Amino acid sequence: MTDSQHSRGVTALLLVPAGVFFFFLLILPMAVVLVFSFGDRADTGGYAPAFTFDNYLNLPARSKAFVNTLTLAPLGTLLTALFAYPMAYFLAVKVSPQWRVTMLVLVMAPFWTSQLLRYYAWIMILGAKGIPNWLSMIGITDVRLINTPWAVLIGAVYGFLPLMVPPIYVSLEKLDKRLLEASADLGATPWKSFLQVTLPLSLPGVATGSMLVFILLMGDYILPQFLGGGKVYFIGNALVDLFLQSRNWPFGAAVSVALVIIMFVTIFFYMRFVLGKSGQRRVALV
């Protein structure tokens, strides 16, 4: 056996656990979902074998859920990125190195508490006796936050900030400061240097963070359930209702398949666009 054959064998062996994992917990369940999506709802709920496209033709019945998810998930991701970027910039550039770890830990600290408890706290903060009450003290009355899309967006920024900050931080931290000096030497204002050097070089971090947040938001149901109170309805909520309430598994499977396809297409184009763009810039700079 030659060395290369041997190492190929070892590689294959090392891939077995991951392969088994993905086959049984990703590929096989997806295949089941696909099969179910062409079936019928059994009389008492669940799945009855059939071959029909009815479930797919019925998808418009959940169009509101698709529209809500496809507007609020990208918007929530964008807002999270806008909030996370200055934080990450501050951590990577302004904070002295001995404080950096402490600060990063503080960013992650909310994750140590259960997500449900944190959303529960937000129900109180956004409810009538929370922010709207404080606003009414300064004369702004009749503000309504809880159970609106705004509450869901606030919850998205709060909940997903700890996922967005680290990737941006990492890309900013490894930024070569000499590039900024060069830019200044060539007469660029700090703002111009930021726009033409720092920002493009940190885009991969923004892209990674956004992807993480976007994927989680697209499939989320707890956030809209808690802060939307049944008034802001995501695809995730539609799925929970179809599988656990009306037990229309075939229609639920069709909605799942549609969601997976939408995610694939969106992520594919997003990655091509963002990574392609930042890749070009990097080549140009180096």
Place this chain on the structure above:
Amino acid sequence: MYKDKGIITAKQFVDELRRYQKGSVTRRHFLGVTGLGLATAVLGGAMPGFRPRKAYAGLSGTLNFTTWPNYFAQENFDNFTKNTGVNINVAIFGSNEEMLAKLQAGSTGWDVFVPTNYTISTYKKLDLIEPLDLKKLPNYDPASQDPRFLGPGTIDGVVYAVPKDWGTTGFIVNTKNVTQNPTSWKEFWDLAQGPLTGKVMVHDYQLTTIGGALKALGYSFNSLDEKELGNAEKLMLETKPHLFGINSDYQPSMRNGDAVMSICWTNDAKQLHADMPEMQYVLGKEGGEIWVDHYAIPKGAPNPDAAYAFIDYLLTPEINAKEIKFHGAPSTDARCNKLLPKEILENPILYPAAEALAPLEFGAAESLTNPLRAEIMARFKAA
């Protein structure tokens, strides 16, 4: 400062923590870390009548119990564990459909669960539920049970489930904010669309929300008629933009003042009224729902001996009385009623007058499994 503003009191916080712990820590863990579990166990052990019994010999392991929120007295569970050595794992569910979906999917590992009257025949049909061996439930006495509630648990003469407690579905009104004094389902929906816009909640549960709309239109709570259901859907969709929320967990929003009226079950009404006397429970004069929850054992329960011991323990009148005092849904057992204080037995929320009870209907099995009703609820939520 938070306390002064009444945003969340320590008590509420603990309530919420308990209610929503299913996604994070277990109640047992919570009680362990706060020392509350130990405290109640010590207190319980000091009471007579809770000493270990022979019948509990030979039990071990864990008992998986599936129930509804705020629906059992922890003190009783701690004593059961102390006497039997069986640890209790509690799972909290939001709806009968969810329980049915989990049992249909299989391998739940549940030992005891709490189905409502209208689900039991479906569980039997799908062969998901064990017939009960009443010899193993010496504390269950059918003669002392209110005969109204014995029907749903018995199918073809075989007992599949024994009554836990009963209650009604009406609506709760915060009379500090609502001066209109509504007495009917029609007024409930009219107020929701009009003066109380933005402040009313309905259940995230098709049986009661569609049922409430059907009653307002003068139909049966259990209607399966396409035209009647269509009219109910129209009423629900017209009201949707005016609703504060669609949520079966309405206590927090009612307490907080975000919502001032909500569809409501007896036990929640009792808990709300106990803390805030301005919360008044109304049974719509057109009627509505009367229900009875049961203890049952699913097919393939991993620890059936413990399951029987547990049900039998909870049906002991003294223990059952403690349960009732905690959750506030009335008992079906005359022996237990004898042990309850007058203020519970005379509380109209728990024991409404006969004329208010007369027009109420039991939910029907078909109302839960009907695909049109399920789809109407889904469309209402997705609208």
